[in-house]
Amino acid sequence: MVNTRVELCGIPLDNPIIPASGTFGYGHEFAQIYDINCLGTFSFKGTTAQERFGNPTPRIAEYDRGLLNAVGLQNPGVDKVIGEELPKLERCFSKPVMANVSGFSVEEYVTVCRKLDQCPQVGWLEVNISCPNVHGGGMSFGTDPAMAASVTAAVKAVTTKPVIMKLSPNVTDITAIARACADAGADALSLINTVLGMRIDLKRRRPLLANTTGGMSGPGIFPLAVRMVYQVSQAVDIPVVGMGGVTTAEDVLEMMLAGATAVEVGAANLVDPYACRDLVAELPNAMERYGIETLNDIIGGAH
């Protein structure tokens, strides 16, 4: 029997598979078709202080190895998440959940994190400073080391839960942002968020997405994600959660060899709702194929 257990910021995970924020809602759609307790955990939909409708449609476009989205952080707001979504989740998920937080100001990040800090179901706060689809917030915090550090420090000051800063790939040097977050007290980093992209409708001669640009995800960004996880995990001493186009159990192993302690899976959930369940089931087989007995041992093995 192989051992798939890993530990993320002191919290044990049965396996490193974590559905990524924005592709798993608050868990209910998936809990209706399989027991989501098989997952390591999951990162719930990016949550802000107030309810947000998000961007106009079309919000979704496609490329041959993935999709682009410009949802724009649609969510019911933190109070409804705590009052309605988490109680519903409690009935179908017994593990600590990763709470994904977004904001348009340092104060908003602090407000949302302070409220989620009070929720026993929440294991980690994943702070998104990398959303490419909203203006005047999100990614602007994640593209400047000083601003990234200020969000990190402010959030750390209001919670005792582990804080994972979610980084953008849309920067010249991701290790500079990573170091700034680590120095400001981040407990872990997760990367990569989506890659800023664009498609144009040939018939209309206009951008396909109503938001003009959107975030690319899917297998087409996997090599970029592996490279960045490899670089960042060498630049900092805190755990890295790897994501970006992960589709197969081999991709999970590759991400961990690059330096990931756990692995988030995003786009794959949208084309196959059973993707993460099947990854969890397939992971031990892939480990056996590559002679891996203890998954934890291969983290950063390619360094």
Next chain:
Amino acid sequence: MEKQDFRILVNRPLAQGIYEMVLVGDTSHITRPGQFLNFQLEGFYLRRPISVCDWTEETVTILYKVLGRGTQAMTQRKSGETMNLLTGLGNGYDMDKSGPQPLLVGGGVGIPPLYGLARRLRAQGKEVRAVLGFNTEREMFYVEKFCELGVQTAVATVDGSCGIRGMVTDAMAQIGPYSYLYTCGPEPMLRAVWQACRTSGQFSFEERMGCGFGACMGCSCKTKYGSKRICKDGPVLEKEEIVW
């Protein structure tokens, strides 16, 4: 929702740019007319959402229009081949609201889900009338199939090549009282029908989707009662909740 493999029985052109595909598989997750399927296609990342036209215990029929590379690729699939589908997606039409004399209004490739609805309403003994709109006669399909169900069917074509020249609303104007309205078609048509509709009704919408089952928030729309996901809370919305 369920993910299942279906085997293609028939895949044939029906009218200009319109194909009919019949597939064999477990249809038990399809519970209402107006629901849709999400088709996996080799070489394409996202699935393609297509409405259910009709279904039996063993087969499901879809009618699809060639609009892009994905639907073009679907035309090349042969009988005997397997397709992976997500079935039982969307809320579908609520037939309990029809009253004794429902009116069905469909435009182009919005017509297919109304066929399955018409067949079931007729089985309940309802007096069903339909207005079917097309661009032109060459793109017409299923008119005779509606008539065979005993549905009193009016046709409108934009170029006047068959039936009334004009829009479905021009044909609606010539129809007597009805108890309820069900419709599906392009958004400008839905809006015109909404304005012309003299009863309550249900409107089926289309949007670019990511997942098709409510996870990604790609197809959200605003309604009077907050935001709804076209794929999961829709595609059928009540007339009274629609915000244009």
